Amino acid sequence: MSTTVSPPRAGKPQPEGPAGGPVTLSGKPVTWKTPVMLSALALVALVFFGFMGPRQTASFGISTGSDFFQLPALQVDAFVAGLVLATIMAGLAAYSVYLKTKGRPTPGWAAIVFTVLFVAAFLIWVVGGARTPNISLAGLIAGSLTLAVPLVFGSLSGVLCERVGVVNIAIEGQLLGGAFTAAIVATVTQNPFIGLLAAAVAGALVSMVLAVFSIKYLVNQIIVGVVLNVLVSGVTGFLFSTVMQADKAKFNAPPGLEVIAIPVLSGIPIIGPILFRQSLVGYLMYVAVIAVWIGLFKTRWGLRVRAVGEHPQAADTLGINVNLTRFWNVTLGGAVAGIGGSFFTLVAIDSFTKEISGGRGFIALAALIFGRWNPIGAFFAALLFGFADNLQSIVTIIGTPVPSQFMAMLPYLVTVLAVAGLVGRSRGPAASGIPYVKG
Structure with missing residues (x-):
């Protein structure tokens, strides 16, 4: 009885990248x-x-x-x-x-x-x-989430804008405008809910300026965003010095949004303070993350938005009004960022001060990149930055041997690493930053 031995099967050739190295199935080179x-x-x-x-x-x-x-x-x-x-x-x-x-x-x-x-x-x-080697893990996590709230709203604003092809560098100005407007409107009306609504309107107005100049007049989006940040900073700083400080009780003493604790659920260790013991803005943060994710990836509107951001010419061919879609998405993103700005003056602090946003709009941009232009990813990236920010405050109290200067720069070091791409290569929407001219 003879036995037939089949020759060994040749291995499947590995595809090569531009430099001769292997690539993944998606065509991206495998790097070191x-x-x-x-x-x-x-x-x-x-x-x-x-x-x-x-x-x-x-x-x-x-x-x-x-x-x-x-x-x-x-x-x-x-x-x-x-x-x-x-x-x-x-x-x-x-x-x-x-x-x-x-x-x-x-x-x-x-x-x-x-x-x-x-x-x-x-x-x-x-x-x-540390000199006192004990820490409240529950307090650390809850505090990190609190510090991350404006970052989450800012990064969601960036997601909404960049998904339609508009780079939103003006997040800092939108947060600052929302904080200022919430403080002064809530003080005058003595109603924090009206102040919250006014903050959303203020953020939307800042975004509308960005949309008009970058979409209609084709001005460079980065330049418009930087100018808006400087403009809002200057205007709010001037009004703070001339109006708010002149009569603080009348213009800069907003009633705050109380923390709403859900019975029983808020008493669960660690999870309770995070999910069920928040202010209205904190609960809105969770709603906004889920709503933006569902809207972008599970609805017809989201499909059109992503089409505009990836290939506006093809979207136009299918009958989508590219520039109108961009305009309204940028405006919506500004309203979301404005709500995040209200957190500073209606929840965290009981008054407005100059530069109260403290550069968090730019950290929100890093969270957007870190989260790969995805609402869920941006949420967790913002939590990481909030964790780094909160940790530097806590370790100073417990007496750690780590220099306080290093801990203070930790959130910004994480931001630099994220923007530099050391957490993995991120690719934004293909048409992001590119103006669209019909025809």
Whole structure:
């Protein structure tokens, strides 16, 4: 009985990129950027969080006094935990390098797990080395969310604008205009809800100026956005000095929006303060994120919006009014940013001050890029920036050996890394920033 042995099957040839390297199925070249970045961060984690880690026990409080049941604090040996987490990160980095040698990209889950582990190791390292090595984890997360609220609204504004092809650099001005208008209108009417509505109108008006000049008159969108930021800053600063300070009780003492705690649900540890113990603006933030995501990806309106941002000529051919769609989307984005600005004066602080937005409009732009022009992604990116901002305040209180200057610049360092593309390559809508002329 004879046996036929078939020849070995030839391996499927690996597609090559422009430089002869392998590419993914989508045609994008597989680069060394992610493996090198993960390896460098893993080395930093091994040295600082592991071998040079503190020899104390870090304590993380999970429950707050208002929770209807209490959970014990989480006790962690800072040295052991840092070493274990750093080792896992090193393993993920080695896995990324291995995949690159095989011409395969690093999967998204690996980058996400690595980021979570790095943040956890950094937090344990900071708290474990403090004079008072204990921190309220529930308070840290809730505070991070509070600081992220205007960033989320600002990044949603950017998503709505850039999805139709308009770069919204004026988010800072929209936040500032919303904060100023909310303060003065709420003070005059003694009604914070009217102030909230006025903030949305103010943000929309700023956006309409951006839309008119960039869409109708084809002025460079970046230049118009920068000019609007300077203009709103100057106008609000002038009115603050000449009107608000002259009679603070009459023009700059707005009634605040109270925190609304949902019975029972607000008492759940960690989750309760985040989801069920918020101001009206906080609840609107969740509604806005879900509504924008559903609108963009699950409705006919969203399909038209994305078509305008990706290929306006094709959208025009199908009967979509490109410039009108852009105009109304930019206006809607401004209204969303204006609501975010009202958070400063109706929730966080009880009055308006000069430059109260503090550059958060530009951080919202970074969250937009970090979140890959997706409402959900932008939301979580804004939370990361809010976490970095809140952490630098807390570690100063507990007496960490990390220089306070470094912790103060941490949110902006994360912003630079995000904009530089070190968190992965992001591609915005193809027609973003390009004016459309019919014909």
